Amino acid sequence: MLTATVPRGAGAGRSTGTAGDARQRILQTTVRCFGAYGYEKSSMKLISKEAGVSQTLLHYHFETKEKLFQAAIDDMAKTMFSTVSTRLAEAVSVGDSLAKAGDLVYTLFIDNVAAVTFMVEFAAAANHNEFLRTAYVDYRDTQRRRLAELLRTIVGNDTPPNLIDETVRLFETVLLGMSMQRPFISDTARFRADFDAFARMIATHTTEVLNSRR
Numbered sequence: 001m002l003t004a005t006v007p008r009g010a011g012a013g014r015s016t017g018t019a020g021d022a023r024q025r026i027l028q029t030t031v032r033c034f035g036a037y038g039y040e041k042s043s044m045k046l047i048s049k050e051a052g053v054s055q056t057l058l059h060y061h062f063e064t065k066e067k068l069f070q071a072a073i074d075d076m077a078k079t080m081f082s083t084v085s086t087r088l089a090e091a092v093s094v095g096d097s098l099a100k101a102g103d104l105v106y107t108l109f110i111d112n113v114a115a116v117t118f119m120v121e122f123a124a125a126a127n128h129n130e131f132l133r134t135a136y137v138d139y140r141d142t143q144r145r146r147l148a149e150l151l152r153t154i155v156g157n158d159t160p161p162n163l164i165d166e167t168v169r170l171f172e173t174v175l176l177g178m179s180m181q182r183p184f185i186s187d188t189a190r191f192r193a194d195f196d197a198f199a200r201m202i203a204t205h206t207t208e209v210l211n212s213r214r
Contacts, residue, residue, distance in 0.1 A: 027071060095207060111192075
């Protein structure tokens with residue numbers, strides 16, 4: 001199992017902050033614990049200790065472990081895609097937007113080792129747990145839809161659906177493959193260069209198709 005560093009009792013003794021702060025801290029701690037210990041060993045007791053909240057408060061926000069993990073998965077995906085959408089609003093052209101999108105995809109979905117470790121554990125555990133299998137399929141399908149929406153925002157709603165679908169499939173394949181390798185890569189510059197080459201290929205292909213329709 002892949003491991004990640006989770007400072008024990010990092011939040012112990014905390015009593016300040018709003019209910020929203022506590023909920024967010026619980027979700028972030030859940031992702032870290034899952035990446036470090038796996039689903040089965042990440043008990044509600046462990047998560048409450050690492051998040052620095054009481055088990056009573058943890059159960060107040062999330063009745064069951066399943067609901068907690070589903071919320072953590074959803075929150076991670078929502079945060080990542082919201083960040084991408086916000087930063088892409090600053091782009092001034094399709095080419096600029098595609099370049100920014102590629103950079104953000106790498107930063108948030110591949111180079112974020114904590115998130116990558118979580119997703120690798122998520123996929124592995126889904127093979128042995130029906131709840132996680134369903135949650136993983138749902139996450140995968142949601143990720144596909146969000147990637148498609150992101151691309152339409154960049155290239156326009158009149159873009160051929162087959163181009164959107166093709167690009168999403170290619171990105172999904174590369175994201176999965178590179179994410180699984182990232183924790184074991186020491187030559188990060190070369191690794192990033194490989195991704196950049198792929199991103200340029202996608203951007204070139206996309207702009208060529210769009211230009212041919214004008």
